[in-house]
Structure formats: C-alpha cells, structure tokens
Amino acid sequence: MKSYQYCLLICTVFLFSCVETPDMPSSAHFNLRIHLQDTTVFNTGDFVSTSGAVVTLLSQTDGKRLAITSDDEGNAYFNSILPDYYSISANRPLSVEEIWEVLNKNEMWALGGDSSNVVLFADPGDTMTLVLPLSRSRAGNLVFSEIYYSGSRPDPIPNYFHDQFLEIYNNSETVQYLDSLIICDAEYGFADDEFIHAIHAYMFPGTGKDYPLMPGEAIIVAQDALNHTLYNKSSIDLSDADFEFYVKDKGDVNNPDVPDMIQIHHKYGIDFLYSVFNDALLLLKIDDPYKFGYDNFERLLLPLSGVIDGVDYRENVSLLDKKRLSPSIDSGLTGGVPSYSGTSVGRVVDKITDDGRVILKDTNNSSFDFSHCKSRTPGEVPNDI
Numbered sequence: 439m440k441s442y443q444y445c446l447l448i449c450t451v452f453l454f455s456c457v458e459t460p461d462m463p464s465s466a467h468f469n470l471r472i473h474l475q476d477t478t479v480f481n482t483g484d485f486v487s488t489s490g491a492v493v494t495l496l497s498q499t500d501g502k503r504l505a506i507t508s509d510d511e512g513n514a515y516f517n518s519i520l521p522d523y524y525s526i527s528a529n530r531p532l533s534v535e536e537i538w539e540v541l542n543k544n545e546m547w548a549l550g551g552d553s554s555n556v557v558l559f560a561d562p563g564d565t566m567t568l569v570l571p572l573s574r575s576r577a578g579n580l581v582f583s584e585i586y587y588s589g590s591r592p593d594p595i596p597n598y599f600h601d602q603f604l605e606i607y608n609n610s611e612t613v614q615y616l617d618s619l620i621i622c623d624a625e626y627g628f629a630d631d632e633f634i635h636a637i638h639a640y641m642f643p644g645t646g647k648d649y650p651l652m653p654g655e656a657i658i659v660a661q662d663a664l665n666h667t668l669y670n671k672s673s674i675d676l677s678d679a680d681f682e683f684y685v686k687d688k689g690d691v692n693n694p695d696v697p698d699m700i701q702i703h704h705k706y707g708i709d710f711l712y713s714v715f716n717d718a719l720l721l722l723k724i725d726d727p728y729k730f731g732y733d734n735f736e737r738l739l740l741p742l743s744g745v746i747d748g749v750d751y752r753e754n755v756s757l758l759d760k761k762r763l764s765p766s767i768d769s770g771l772t773g774g775v776p777s778y779s780g781t782s783v784g785r786v787v788d789k790i791t792d793d794g795r796v797i798l799k800d801t802n803n804s805s806f807d808f809s810h811c812k813s814r815t816p817g818e819v820p821n822d823i
C-alpha cells in the first residue's frame with residue numbers, strides 16, 4: 439500500500455512538473471506592443487505624458503520581469519516573449535513643471551496603470567497590441583517616510599522589538615488629515631489579489647479634522663510609546679510618539695499621554711508587531727473596512743483602491759518574486775537590513791522647494807525610493823539630497 443502511494447506521489451509530482459513548466463518550442467515566441475493611453479487631464483499638456491514610463495511585464499509562471507521604457511509614441515515593445523499569464527504595470531512620474539503646466543498647482547502626481555494576470559498570446563512571430571490606460575496615481579500626499587522594523591541591538595536584552603515605529607510624512611503642499619486612516623500589514627501570497635489580506639489593521643482616531651498634518655511635517659506611530667532606552671540601552675525614546683498601537687486584551691502597555699490607534703483587526707500577537715525579517719505595511723483610506731469581510735483564515739480584506747501608500751520590505755531585496763504587494767502599490771523592495779541591528783529604512787529626498795519644503799521620493803518603487811538611515815530619526819525627515 440505504501441509503495442502504491444509513493445508511486446502515485448511520484449506520478450503526481452511528475453504530472454504537475456509537466457503542467458507547470460511546459461517545454462515551449464522557441465517557435466512560439468511572439469512580440470508584444472503595449473500602448474499607453476493617458477485618460478487623465480495630463481494628456482492636454484505640451485509634453486507626451488505616455489513617454490518615459492517604465493512598463494514592467496511579470497510572468498506569472500516563472501516570475502521573470504522585463505522592464506521597458508515607453509517611447510515618444512507611448513509604446514513599449516517586448517520582443518520574442520512566450521505565451522503566458524502576465525501582470526503588467528506602468529509608472530510615469532510627472533515633474534513639478536509638467537504638473538504646473540496642466541494644473542497650475544504645485545501638487546504631486548504620477549501616472550500609473552496595471553493589469554493583473556492577463557493571458558497574452560499571438561501567432562508565432564506576430565505582434566500583439568495591448569492598450570493600457572493610465573490614471574492618476576495617488577502617490578504623494580501622505581507617505582511612510584521612515585520604517586523601523588529591525589529591532590535594537592542586544593544591550594542587554596536580545597531580540598528587542600517593542601521599539602518599532604512608523605513615520606508618516608505629509609509630502610504634499612496642503613494640509614492632510616490622519617483621522618480614520620488605516621495602517622495594516624499584508625499577508626504573504628496575495629500580491630496579485632485585488633485585496634490586501636491584513637493580519638492587523640488599526641485606525642487613527644478622530645472624526646474628520648482632529649489630526650491635521652501640515653505640509654512637510656511628520657508623525658510617529660509607535661508600537662509602544664515608551665522610553666525604550668530604560669529597558670535596552672541601544673534603543674530609543676518613543677515616549678513623545680504621536681500615536682501608539684495599544685492591544686488592550688493582550689496585556690499591552692499603555693502610555694496614557696499618547697493617543698491609541700483604534701483596533702480594527704488583530705488576528706494574533708501581543709501587539710501590532712511587524713516582522714523583523716520581511717513584511718509589507720500600508721496606509722489606507724477606506725470608508726468601511728468591514729465591507730469585504732475576511733478571507734478563509736480570518737484575515738481582513740481591504741481593497742487596493744483604498745491604498746495611499748504601501749511599502750514592501752525583505753531581508754534579501756533581490757527576491758522580488760517574494761513580494762507581498764502588487765507592483766501597482768510598490769513595484770520594488772526595500773530592506774536588506776539585518777535583524778536586531780537598530781537600523782531603519784527611510785525615503786530619500788527627491789527635491790526641496792524654493793520655500794524649503796522637503797519632497798520625498800515616491801515612484802511607488804521602494805527599491806529606488808528608500809535607503810538605509812544612518813540613524814533612527816523618529817519625527818525628522820532628511821533635508822539634504
């Protein structure tokens with residue numbers, strides 16, 4: 439009986455191997471032209487808003503990525519590709535000058551488009567054309583400017599991670615309100631899903647305009663708003679944090695002077711701990727976080743359409759196939775920070791306006807938008823390029 443099962447297993451593995459890695463004849467190759475179509479007001483400018491976009495093609499079978507920059511006609515040509523399921527994303531940053539020309543405002547916008555899990559095929563040697571609409575990307579207003587997830591060096595406590603914090607920065611020129619925005623993490627394995635599968639989700643308090651954040655200002659959300667140097671000398675003082683995650687029913691500590699984030703979903707753990715190895719963190723604006731319910735493992739489903747900012751981090755930043763977030767939110771990876779090293783990752787400066795306001799880089803690709811911080815700087819953003 440056992441040998442029969444073993445044989446069946448071998449046959450099954452062999453069968454799936456055959457199905458999942460087809461030996462495609464080279465004659466099956468075809469060409470793909472992705473034509474970008476700007477459906478926004480930016481197509482009225484004197485510049486070509488579909489030119490210079492980075493168009494990325496991701497094979498769903500083997501995870502291979504191809505990136506091509508669109509030409510002056512808004513075309514990205516991918517030559518000699520194989521029929522497959524693909525995800526496509528396009529990102530076109532808009533310069534301050536381009537935005538000013540069209541909107542007469544000093545705002546931050548990008549153009550982006552994506553299409554997930556589409557079957558692409560054509561007769562061998564033929565060229566298939568796919569039109570990808572671009573819409574205004576929400577990048578820019580509020581961004582994660584520093585993420586400290588790695589935990590402190592042992593001094594004396596090993597594996598000290600209660601000092602994790604998130605810094606959120608107003609990257610825009612107008613006042614932004616934190617009221618009712620949600621911070622969540624994202625379970626691994628759903629990068630192509632239309633929902634974030636959140637293990638933890640917490641909401642800022644306030645009823646609409648209680649927590650304004652001025653242009654160029656940052657706030658800190660601490661795991662625990664404590665002076666952590668009292669417990670581990672290599673840690674930091676977060677007793678002045680602006681908000682903290684407080685998990686009432688798990689024996690969490692509470693600093694009564696620091697407002698608590700409101701628990702929306704908490705699947706497990708003594709706190710909203712994000713992994714010291716790899717995780718993804720998101721900031722969202724969603725009217726009803728319970729509208730789409732839960733997945734089969736009690737993870738809260740939050741729609742991608744509500745995402746304001748999202749950052750994917752991992753100890754090995756070359757493992758793009760292990761990403762948790764869709765390329766439309768974050769097409770790269772930050773991290774590369776050893777656990778318990780006391781190192782944080784922070785967004786780099788894009789430019790500084792004439793009146794001295796720092797604009798942080800946000801191309802929705804954290805491989806380029808983030809770097810390692812020289813030191814943890816809760817509440818402060820860098821001011822040199």
Ligand SMILES: [Ca+2]
Nearest residue numbers: 661662683684
């Ligand atoms: Ca806490």
Ligand SMILES: [Ca+2]
Nearest residue numbers: 693696697698
């Ligand atoms: Ca508190």
Ligand SMILES: [Ca+2]
Nearest residue numbers: 584815816818
């Ligand atoms: Ca900082």
